[in-house]
Amino acid sequence: MEFVGLRNFEFLVKDSLFWKSIANTLIIWFLSTLPMIILALVIAFLLNSAFVKFSGFYKTLYFLPNVTAIVAVAIVFSVIFAPSYGLINYFVTLLGFEAIDWHNNSAGVKLAISAMIIWRWTGYNAIIFLAGLQKISGDLYEAARIDGANSFEIFTKITIPLLKPVLLFVVITSTIGGMQTFVEPQLLVGNSGGAGGEGLTIVLYLYQQAFVKNLYGYGSAIAIGLFVIIMLFSLINWKVIQRKS
DSSP, rough: OOOOTTTTHHHHHHHHHHHHHHHHHHHHHHHHHHHHHHHHHHHHHHSTTTOOOOOOHHHHHHHHHHSSHHHHHHHHHHHHHHHOOHHHHHHOOOOOOOOOOOOGGGHHHHHHHHHHHHHHOOOHHHHHHHHHHSSSSSHHHHHHHHTTTHEEEEEEIIIIHHHHHHHHHHHHHHHHHHHHHOHHHHHHHHTTTGGGGGGGOHHHHIIIIIIOOOOOHHHHHHHHHHHHHHHOOOHHHHHHHHHHH
16 A cells, blocks of 8 residues: 555546536435425425324325335336336326436436435425424414415415524435435446446445445545535535525
8 A cells, every 4th residue: 555645636626527426416416405395395384284184194104215225215216217117108108208218318317316315305304394383383373364464474474484493404414415315326327327427426436436446545535525515515505594584
């Protein structure tokens, strides 16, 4: 073994695959995190509504994907998004369109990975949002309705400001989780990240370099780069939410 100083970091900033993995990770994060947070909020509001019966059953049902083995989830989704016999392509062909080769299509790979992430984490975040909603006093809503506020005004002026700490927690944890996406693309398209590396995320690239090619020093450099990226995005999320408050 030989000490190489900062050469791993010098190579890192010039490595096109590293930058491609960052771009892929950001795209998957955008496609999965934003819809997931919105959907989790909607589910939380429905579970918190008085007209929804058997809410305890639904809470358990929505949380189940989070405790389901990710390998089993990946197998199911690989069948759903299979190029030739997949469930989605079955409906696509029924509508008269050509089947989509999800594994060899840039957008298709990212959509398939994003769908897995949304399905796995929406219920978990919905339960967190629900806990925050249940801490908001119902008297505030009654007073707002007496003053003539509509549902949208109640949502934007009361619910969102009071839910801000919970929203900040969900956004930051979802950002950290999104930057660490690994199991979904690995099980769906393999260690290479699929055709053209379109499913190659930062952590999958780290795994590929450190544990497939045994370049542990370079893998460590990628890990430090990932740490910096997560810190920057967490800081940006925190600043944005604080400013909106």
